[in-house]
Amino acid sequence: MLDNHMTLMEPAGKGLIYNGTLVRDKGEMLSLTDMWKAAGADPQQAPAKWRALPSTQTFIDHVSDIVGKSDIIRSGRGRTGATFAHWQIAMAYAKYLSPEFHMWCNSVVRAHMEGTKAPGIPADTLEQIERSFGIMRMVAHKVTEIEKSLPGIVANLIEPLVAARLAESALLLRSGRTAKQIYDAHGLPPGIKGMMVWFGNRLAEGGCLLEGRADRGEKAIRLFDPDKAETLLGLGLLHKTKVYASERMGQRRLKLVEAAE
Template sequence: MTLIEPSGKGLVYQGTLIRDKGEMLSLTDMWKAAGSPESQKPSEWLRQDATKAFVECVTGTLEVGQDHIQTKRGGRGVGGSTFAHWQIGLAYAKYLSPEFHMWCNSVVRAHMEGEKLPGIPAETLEQIERSFGIMRMVVHKVTEIEKALPGIVQHLVEPLVAARLAESAYLLRSGKTAKQIWDAHGLPPRIKGSALWFGNRLAEGGCLLEGRADRGEKAIRLYDPDKAETILGLGLLHKTKVYASERMGQGRFKLVEGRA
């Protein structure tokens, strides 16, 4: 890969000449040198809102005037060429490809700023070329990974969903709600707040199963019925009957009070 054309006619990237005139670079030549697709042509890039904003910033900061971008139409059978200030050209290089942008940041910038590149030994040139080859390989690998990513994600998500569904199904099969345990022991029905109170007592006794199962449109707490039987036999059943009796007594008291 020749960095700067020995004849001094311009810049050469991978055998393609990139013309320059004054502070202007040929964006068309850059597009060809980078080997980019039609969708990345200068005319397409210059239409983007982000590009327009950057161009306005360059014109305002560097005061390069209205001729910061020049498009020359070609004749019959000859394509036209778009020239732009070299700062705009560097932004275009970043849009085209990482390796081309890296090359432009060093070689093109030095050339446009009038700096002389020092003599580069053949071994260093070989290392640079090898580095560019590694970079192209990495970019290719990243592209391949991006293409494969949807399949990888689906491969990972499906087992997770299946595990979550299996966990929910296990909870529904093995667990019981506080109301189900309450009713199974013949405790008085229709006591407002009793399911919440009873569920909290079961949870305090270590009966609560991890996670929550979905029934209909809401998640519910489920309890281990075997553990529930144990703590009920150790005094929770008696405590619950006292609670129910007190709550029912309060209800009768309010009813009598209302009649009075």
């Protein structure tokens, strides 16, 4: 049942009346400006603002493809100008304005426009277009909400990642040992050039290297598992290191002798 304030239809040629406001029609076109005024003239729902929505333009393109006309929406100039659109587009605008006005347009405007001789879009096709239009509006709204909340989401993700990275570095520093620390702990000969690189490579080959590198000052260093290193040294690396160190020291003494001669 329609509300008492809804007058169904004036005689042909005079347009339609809603809540005492004339909604003009021209062939297949309806005045969006009149519809806006009849529905309450909310400035935020003016025809120009509605047409500016990306989802609205997509819907207009769909109607244009189906109807086969490019000139399906026109705007007049000046203060007294009005925007007219194909009645199928006007029905979508009615849904945007208010549920009550959309219901009235569904029962009165549709009947009036489908009674004209001009061909329109089949009802089932229009229903599919309107459903797609509604889905697009819903998706656009959700995307906007996601964009608004994105900075907070990113901030909430970054903080625990940074904390985890710091904790990982702290764990490496607490539990790992450098090649020099392990080397010195076993009383091996100091001051041999390149010895720590050779020793660290042997530890790494033996599976003692900890994942990641710890930062000490401006330098990133390799850290090794002291327990694994101890096992590896007991299996022969300690002896091998002593032999290698002895050879390097012997070469250095040889060079010193040659230089003295």
